[in-house]
Amino acid sequence: MSKFLRMALLAALGVLTITTAASAVVPDPALSTCSLTSCYVLAPSGDSVITVTVKDQFGVAMNAASVVADFSGCAPAVYLCLSQEAGFIRTATTLTGTTNASGQLTIKIHGGGGCAGNFRVVASGVTLCSAQQVVSPDLNENGSIGLPDVVIFTRDQSSGNLAADLNCSGSVGLPDAVLLARWQSIHPTDPHCP
Numbered sequence: 001m002s003k004f005l006r007m008a009l010l011a012a013l014g015v016l017t018i019t020t021a022a023s024a025v026v027p028d029p030a031l032s033t034c035s036l037t038s039c040y041v042l043a044p045s046g047d048s049v050i051t052v053t054v055k056d057q058f059g060v061a062m063n064a065a066s067v068v069a070d071f072s073g074c075a076p077a078v079y080l081c082l083s084q085e086a087g088f089i090r091t092a093t094t095l096t097g098t099t100n101a102s103g104q105l106t107i108k109i110h111g112g113g114g115c116a117g118n119f120r121v122v123a124s125g126v127t128l129c130s131a132q133q134v135v136s137p138d139l140n141e142n143g144s145i146g147l148p149d150v151v152i153f154t155r156d157q158s159s160g161n162l163a164a165d166l167n168c169s170g171s172v173g174l175p176d177a178v179l180l181a182r183w184q185s186i187h188p189t190d191p192h193c194p
C-alpha cells in the first residue's frame with residue numbers, strides 16, 4: 001500500500017469516527033430538566049403546562065429535538081382533544097413537539113380523563129420524566145366541565161377514588177371540590193375540545 005493511499009484511508013477512518021460520535025448525541029435526563037411531577041392534571045383548557053429543556057450528554061442544549069408527551073401507558077382512560085396548540089402533532093395517545101435553539105419546549109396539553117398508569121415525556125426516544133397518576137376535572141371525558149363531572153366527583157369522594165384528587169394530595173376532599181368548582185366556573189369549555 002502506498003504512503004498516499006494509507007494516509008487517505010486513515011483520513012477517511014477519522015471522518016467516519018467523528019461522524020459516528022456526532023450521531024451518538026442523545027438527550028441526558030440528568031442534565032435535562034422537566035417540570036412534570038408524579039401526578040399530572042389533564043384538563044380541556046390545558047392549564048397544567050409542562051416545560052422541558054433538553055440537553056445532551058455533554059450538557060449542550062438540543063435544538064429541534066422531538067419531544068413526545070406519551071399517554072399510551074394510560075390509554076384508553078385518557079383522551080386528547082382533536083385540536084391542540086400550533087406546532088404540535090396529535091395522535092390518540094401522544095402529543096409531539098420540537099425544542100427551540102435553547103433546547104426548550106413548553107407543552108400545553110388539551111384533554112381529559114385520568115388513570116393510574118405511566119404518563120411519560122420522551123425526548124428523542126429517551127424518557128425525561130414520568131407521572132404515575134393522571135387526574136382531570138373532566139371526569140366523564142366529554143371535553144367540558146359540568147354537572148356530570150360533579151356527580152362523578154361526589155361518588156369518587158365517597159369511595160376515595162383518586163381520579164378526583166385534583167390537587168394531587170393523595171386523597172379526595174374539600175380542596176379538590178373547590179378546584180372542580182373553580183374549573184367549572186372559569187374553564188367549563190375550551191375551543192380545543194368542541
Ligand SMILES: [Ca+2]
Pocket residue numbers: 137138139140141142143144145146148149
Ligand atoms: Ca365533563
Ligand SMILES: [Ca+2]
Pocket residue numbers: 164165166167168169170171172173175176
Ligand atoms: Ca386532593
